Amino acid sequence: MLQKRLEPLLSRKRVAIVEACVIGLVSGLAAVLLKQGVEILTLWRTSSDWPLWLVLPTIGLVGGGLSGLLVERLAPEAAGSGIPQVKAALGFAKIPLNLRVSLVKLGSTLLALGSGLSLGRQGPTVQIGAGLAAQLSRWVPTSPEYRRQLISAGAAAGLAAGFNAPIAGVLFVVEELLQDFSDLTLGSAILASFIGAVVSRLLGGQGLNLAMDDRQISLSVHDLPFLIILGLLAGLLGALFRQGIFGSLVFFRQFKGLGLPGRIGLAGLITGVVGVFLPVAAADNTGLQEFLVTGSAGWQLIAIAFVVKFLLTLLAYGSGAAGGIFAPSLVLGAALGCLTSSLAQGFYSGFGAWPIPADLASTTTYALTGMGAFFSAVTGVPITAIVIVFEMTANFNLVLPLMIGSGIAYLVSERANNGSIYNRLLAMQGIHLEPVVQANNPWAHLKASDLMQRRVETLSSQMSLSEVVQAFSRSHHRGFPVLEEGRLVGIITQSDLGEATAQGLDQYLTLGEVMTHHPVTVAPDATLPRVLHLLNQLKLSRLPVTDGNRLVGIITRADIIRAECDQVSGGLTELGPQAEPSYVVLHQCAPATGQGRLLVPLSDPQTAPDLLKIAAAIAHGLHYELECIHVVRVPRSVAPAEARVDLQAVEPLRQLANSYAANSGLSVHFQVRAAHEIGRTLLEVIKERHIDLVLMGWHHPNLTPGRVISGVVDTLIRQAPCQVVVVRAGRNLTFDRWLIPTAGGPNANSAQRLLPGLLTLGHDPEIHLCTICHPEKGQCLTPRHISTMADALEATLDRPVHTQILTDISVSQAIVDFAALRHSDVILLGASRENLLSQVIKGNIPLEIAQSIDITVILLRQVDDILDPST
Structure with a gap:
């Protein structure tokens, strides 16, 4: 009774609303904490009583090193801006995204930016929001596709809270990260962004915080040539900035000996030294941005600020520090806009010879336009760039200049650097996003012909209703296509037949008189979304597939659900109708x-x-x-x-x-x-x-995500009600030196049963029993326990069994190294089904071993490892 009352409250949309609100609230609070923390640290760093020549380099070195140490030890995934990692997670790549990553990202970004590194906090807030949403999806289990929607909502909320720009948060997710316009995705992202921006604005203050009126933002015909010049310069320099990011990353990779803390500390030290001689470099992004937009500085100082900020940002990003390029891009764009404004004023005044035109746009207009243009050139998201600057200023007069500058800058930058900057950053890490998405999303290009049943039971329109009743009684189908002279003319369902028999008409009518005429059909090349739309919209359970008037198959809800279940369980080998018995x-x-x-x-x-x-x-x-x-x-x-x-x-x-x-x-x-x-x-x-x-051969390593070994072998490992042995034959098929890794489970009993027969394959077999301990978790198995196992094997096999306890953070690498040391011929691996499934997430140990060594590998799954289906 209680469950029925709660069902209306637990609908998918209502749960999505609650989750979006929670994500927006938590992301907003995290963004406020990061913003205020950075401001406090920056104020403390720049207003210290100690000499700046000592304070700035020291804090840069120590703070940067601590930030890198935090990332290196606790969450390596938190390095960099975080947006590439979020995009990879949304593209089905196996990149950790959870509460641990979010907390480390928050702490490391706070230390890095508080130490003076020239990076922004908005990119990290995207990863923080996405990580918090991903953690929520684990606490409240849901489907993989809905989890992606929650992560995208978290990313949108993070960006919205970072910029106080809720619309920009949604657009960035749609334009760059997820590229999904479905109702649920947009609704969750909009709601989370709104909540995140409200929380950030209420607790963290305004965005740009400039008191501008319409007189400060204007546009005239005199400005058009220079706005075009600004767009061209932003596009060229933005493309150069993008190339500089990749060059800086490659440069810092040469200093592997320093480690991440050393590289970030070095970047902090250099930034601090520069800040001593050029105080403009020590200012945070918000202060420098407001300083430039107001147009109160001379063009010489602005030019210096641009060059210094340009180089220091590349330095900080290349070091791997936690921080983004959004805010630095806006600052650089503002500086470029100010310089272009100075050029326009000098041109029209003849460099002081005559008065400047009264309708020439102010320096503020050029600075804000430059912000959007440079941001668009660097990130490749022009719509988001326009909306971010507009939302920060709330001035409609700025939209047209932004469209001109951002549009030109985007076209120029894309011409020079083809492709998304985040895809290229992922490619440098060995993650090629687009193939991963296609490999893990088999529904993208499916058609009706891929899933339909080609062998269809049909009825003739001339049959009597009593014959139709008999046909239904002999079949498990709830509906039949009706043919006349080989052409599809209708469809009959159990409900149609029930109405006719209830009225007592079954003795007088033929099937052609009670069937549904002109049924809804689809062509063989109809896409799966089209099929699902018709099934849902018309409340149907099946659709005939026709080529003209010729029936070529039928597709049902059951066919789609079955294929999806097979895909999730890893058992899908061929799309199409249900497999028949052999x-x-x-x-x-x-x-x-x-x-x-x-x-x-x-x-x-x-x-x-x-x-x-x-x-x-x-x-x-x-x-x-x-x-x-x-x-x-x-x-x-x-x-x-x-x-x-x-x-x-x-x-x-x-x-x-x-x-x-x-x-x-x-x-x-x-x-x-x-x-x-x-x-x-x-x-x-x-x-x-x-x-x-069952004894099966395993010949070719399988790298398919979600698989333990291969499709057929995995099916038996998971479902066979008996013992399963899988053999990957080595290059030299000899059986004299055996290595048996164990974790203290039931391996010994199974080995005792199989080894007497297996040892007959060798001439003078030698057996080594080993266990692997993690160096940070202490000794996982005492010598007494492994000795007990060895004694049991010796009693069964009547030959000595050598024991060894290994210490390594990688189980597979420890086994491979020890096998090479002992010149082993065979490795016998015992594992439970539960452990095998966990290897898909934590690392496929059998596959890793087989790929690293040429000897024979035997994988054993015990009978006791089969889980009760009811559990």
Whole structure:
């Protein structure tokens, strides 16, 4: 009863509103804390009683070093401006974004900017807001797509709070980060931005805080040539600034020995030294920006300020300090606008020879226009640039000059530097965003033909209703397309049939008289969004797919949901209708003489002998029979029972199985099946043939995100109700020196069962048992425990077992290094299903080991690792 009352309050939109408000509130508070903290530290740094020649360099060195140390030790992802990291997270790249990153970003930015580094706080507020939103999405679990919407709302709120510009926050997310105009995304971003900006304005003060009237902002025909010049200069110098950022990053990479604290400390020291001789360099962005916009300085000082700010910002950003380029870009643009205003005034006055035209725009107009133009050239978001400056000044007269300057600057900069600056920054880190998005978003280009069922059950329009009732009773479908002379003429559903039978008309009417005529259809090339729109808008459960009047398939909600579930679980191998049960093409049975059965899937005649060799050794040790299977995969458009299978191509595998049966004395069964999906087919065989253990080969490393090893292997690791052994054969298939890493779990029992058979593959096997401890977490397993495990193995195997405790922060690297040290031939890895799934997030240990070493790797999943489906 309570749940029903709460359901209206817990609708998706209402929850989204609450979450957006929370994100905006928290992001606004974080932005206010950062702003006031930087102002306090800047005031303390510049008004100290100590000599400036001592204070500024010392604080720059110490504060920068502490900022870098905080990032290096606690959250390396918090380095830089933070916007590239947010964009990568929104593009499905695996970059941490959480509360830890947000807090470290806040602290490191406070230290860096408070130390005098020439960077801004608005870029970090974007990452802080996004990180807080990402953490909220973990506390309140939701779908991956909705999590992206929450992160984008947090980013918008962070930027809105940083600039007191809510509209600009939304536009930046739409223009640069997410590029999503859906209602829920826009609504969440708008609400979060509004709340964040309100909190920032109430608690942190106004933005630019200039008391301007319409007389200060004006535009005349005399200004147009110089606004064009300003746009050209902003575009060229903005492009140079972008190139300088990349050059500075490359330059600082040469000083790896300094570490991040040393690089940032060095940048702080240089900034402090420059600030001693040029006080304008020691001013924070807000003060310098207001100083320039008011036009109270001479052009010589402004030119010096521009050059110094330009170089110091490149220096600070290249060092890896936490801070953004938004505010420095605005300051540089203001300085450039002031210089252009001086040029215009000098030109029209003949450099003092005659009066300046009365309608010439003020220096403030040029400064504000330069802010938007330079910002647009650097970031590549002209609309956001215009709106940011407009929202900070709230003066409509400024819109036209901003459009002229920002538009020209953007076109010039894009001509010189093609592509997003944030994409290029990510590329320098090895993250190529666009391929990642496409690889992880398989729905982007799907069409109806990709998901539709091609084999459709249909009815004839001339059938009687009693025959239609029988058709429904024999089928699980709730609707049928109706054909007449091969053309689609209608569709009949259970509700249509129910109305006719309720009126007692079923004895007199034909199907053509009660069906729904002219049904809604889609073409094979209809996009998936179009299909979903029709299904939702018309409240339908299925749509016929037609090519003209010819029925070519049908697509249902179930087909879409099933494909999405398969994709999320990692089991999707082919888009299309549901896979049918496999079909047994050939089954060669042997006498049932073993105490269990070991299933060996065989696919390649070249690798099958090695796999069968290992399987036979295990089967001898366990007294099992061998069940060999070859699965012929057929398209889903063809029923497995109707598929043509070339048994001649399978003959080498059958003969190989027969030879092992004759030479080993084992009972060997062999079968061939036609199937849509190999993984599901193997699960069918495990159930039908009462399989106790599965041995599979693993030949090619798989780098697909979300996979442990590969599609078929992962399916069995997650779902098989029996023990699973996966073998990645090494370059030299020898079995004399064995390495068994363990974490103290049930590995020993499984090793005791399998090793007696496996050791027969070697001549004089040598066994090393090891465990790995993290150096900062203490000793994770005492020698007594590992000795107990070694004693149990020695008693079972009747041979010595050597033990070793390793210390390393990387489990995989420790195993690889120790295997190389001991010249191991085989690594036997035991892991639970739960641990394997966690490896997808924390690092794929089996894959990392297999890619780093050429020896044989055997991965074991115990029977006890299968989780209860109800949990």
